[in-house]
Amino acid sequence: MSVPRQAWLSALLAALDARDVLVAGLGGNARYLPHMAPRVPHWALCDSMGAAIPLALGMALARPTRGVVALEGDGSLLMNLGCLATVGAARAANLTVLIFENGAYESSGGQALPAVTVDFVAVALAAGFRRAERLSSADELGAALAQGRSTGGPTLFALPTRFDPAETIPPYSERPDEIRANFARALRGT
Amino acid sequence: MAGADVTSREGARRIVLALEAAGVSLVPTVPDTWIGWLMEPMRASRRLRVIDVAREEEAIAIACGATLMGERAAVVIQNAGLLNSGAVIASLVQLYRVPVFLLVSYRGDVRDPVYYHAPKGRATEPTLTAWSLRFARAEPTRIAAQVAQAYAFMDETREPFVLLFSAEDLA
Numbered sequence: 001m002s003v004p005r006q007a008w009l010s011a012l013l014a015a016l017d018a019r020d021v022l023v024a025g026l027g028g029n030a031r032y033l034p035h036m037a038p039r040v041p042h043w044a045l046c047d048s049m050g051a052a053i054p055l056a057l058g059m060a061l062a063r064p065t066r067g068v069v070a071l072e073g074d075g076s077l078l079m080n081l082g083c084l085a086t087v088g089a090a091r092a093a094n095l096t097v098l099i100f101e102n103g104a105y106e107s108s109g110g111q112a113l114p115a116v117t118v119d120f121v122a123v124a125l126a127a128g129f130r131r132a133e134r135l136s137s138a139d140e141l142g143a144a145l146a147q148g149r150s151t152g153g154p155t156l157f158a159l160p161t162r163f164d165p166a167e168t169i170p171p172y173s174e175r176p177d178e179i180r181a182n183f184a185r186a187l188r189g190t
Numbered sequence: 191m192a193g194a195d196v197t198s199r200e201g202a203r204r205i206v207l208a209l210e211a212a213g214v215s216l217v218p219t220v221p222d223t224w225i226g227w228l229m230e231p232m233r234a235s236r237r238l239r240v241i242d243v244a245r246e247e248e249a250i251a252i253a254c255g256a257t258l259m260g261e262r263a264a265v266v267i268q269n270a271g272l273l274n275s276g277a278v279i280a281s282l283v284q285l286y287r288v289p290v291f292l293l294v295s296y297r298g299d300v301r302d303p304v305y306y307h308a309p310k311g312r313a314t315e316p317t318l319t320a321w322s323l324r325f326a327r328a329e330p331t332r333i334a335a336q337v338a339q340a341y342a343f344m345d346e347t348r349e350p351f352v353l354l355f356s357a358e359d360l361a
Contacts, residue, residue: 023255043258047281054248055282058255058263061216061241082244086252090241176286183258 088128
């Protein structure tokens with residue numbers, strides 16, 4: 001069973017701590033987030049496919065007292081699957097990775113991913129993540145994040161996400177200089 | 191590399207001191223032979239945290255993340271990995287203007303006797319020029335000044351800087 005992306009995002013935003021930082025990989029998450037007014041510093045990539053997790057890792061290592069949450073698509077993760085080993089080796093206790101699994105390259109027209117089901121939860125555990133599991137309902141996300149926070153990470157949650165080719169996703173609404181300035185301002189304020 | 195006493199590693203220690211003096215705290219890296227020599231004093235530093243990374247693009251993104259949080263990072267990779275990294279340099283470092291310092295082992299230049307590195311050596315400087323990246327070759331007697339100048343350049347311009355080093359520079 002898959003869940004609409006916006007339901008995952010709404011549950012995530014409701015569960016964030018005031019000192020968390022969000023990094024969204026390119027695509028639907030990055031396009032929706034600015035319209036959902038996150039209360040925390042957020043960096044939504046409009047390109048750099050596969051870079052969200054290492055970008056978030058750099059933030060997490062630089063500021064161990066802040067929780068950092070990386071939002072990445074399954075296609076983007078496949079482009080850079082080795083980054084899970086990097087995260088596992090770095091033992092970033094304050095990093096949470098959310099993988100939105102919809103089996104499609106949604107941003108480029110909905111082309112299918114390579115025709116194999118990759119178990120990202122198993123890969124993450126094998127790569128040294130402290131905790132990894134697949135959730136089935138947006139209602140589970142808040143408690144899962146809280147538990148991950150209390151036990152320490154790195155943590156990965158795989159989120160089965162509905163792909164609707166007819167869904168109208170808003171376009172990228174922030175430009176790079178704006179993203180950088182907004183991020184720095186929000187960081188100073190939290 | 192002919193004639194270089196790479197066993198002394200004085201040059202490697204100078205590079206580590208230069209990074210420390212520049213305020214670097216995080217060093218994401220992918221190894222090669224020369225970088226292995228450099229990492230011995232790097233890992234011994236109390237001020238630098240070395241992060242072992244699976245692929246070079248990740249190292250660059252990690253450095254961007256640290257920079258955005260107010261830390262200074264230095265990416266240490268081989269030029270093969272630099273050549274892999276065009277997309278992340280264009281779409282992250284340059285698009286968002288997040289300055290990153292790249293310390294790159296320059297395999298295949300005239301000082302490297304290993305024949306199979308030669309094509310990478312020939313491609314390196316033309317590629318850096320094509321990507322509009324500011325770069326310099328390391329000069330062992332000026333390495334501290336070069337590193338300091340690189341960070342000053344990055345602070346002023348928000349552009350990345352690449353410093354190419356050879357085994358001789360570690361001697």
